[in-house]
Amino acid sequence: MLENLKKEVCEANKSLPKNGLVVWTSGNVLGREGGSDLVVVKPSGVAFDELTPEKMVVMNLKGEVVEGDLKPSSDAYTGLYVLRNMPWVNSVVHTHSNFATAFAALGKPIPCVLTSMCDLFGMDIPCAPFCRIGDEQIGRAIIEYHKGCQAVLVQNHGVFTIGESVRAALKAAIMCEDAAKTVYIAKTMGEIVPISQKDIEKTHKRYVTEYGQ
């Protein structure tokens, strides 16, 4: 079942280490079959280079395994909580990518000081407070703190991104890390120049309404 989505979610997971966003088995991507309650998730503890579409686990929104022999990633429950509560979201990506997670270790948002951040995020990338792992705290924090931003940091933990597609959530994870890296470098060089709220909004609006094909 869901052969295309399994392939897409598998490839997206494999692209996390390729983009330098994860090490070992940390991090994951999940994707919902649009308009259904079926979600393809990464199996727990399997190395990224050993992932295949057949090893992906299909779950329903209640958190029950519908298909697959392996145990689902422990982060799947956070993603499922988000999908249950945000119908427009079809994919959640989680990483501990270094530069963005360094901001999370400080409990600080990534300030929106680059036009590329205005484009995709349209605001500072927020940082939610510390959350316990293993229950619904992280999911609730993502919903409460995202404020319309496709990426949310969770203090002392890492990055969670959301999107209407696997590709969109993955793009947000890659762009979040790229932004964090540039902002970090800029901070070591001197004082950051802020962008006015008006220009952030204008730039974001142009990107979402006019940019691309």
Ligand SMILES: [Zn+2]
């Ligand atoms: Zn994590």
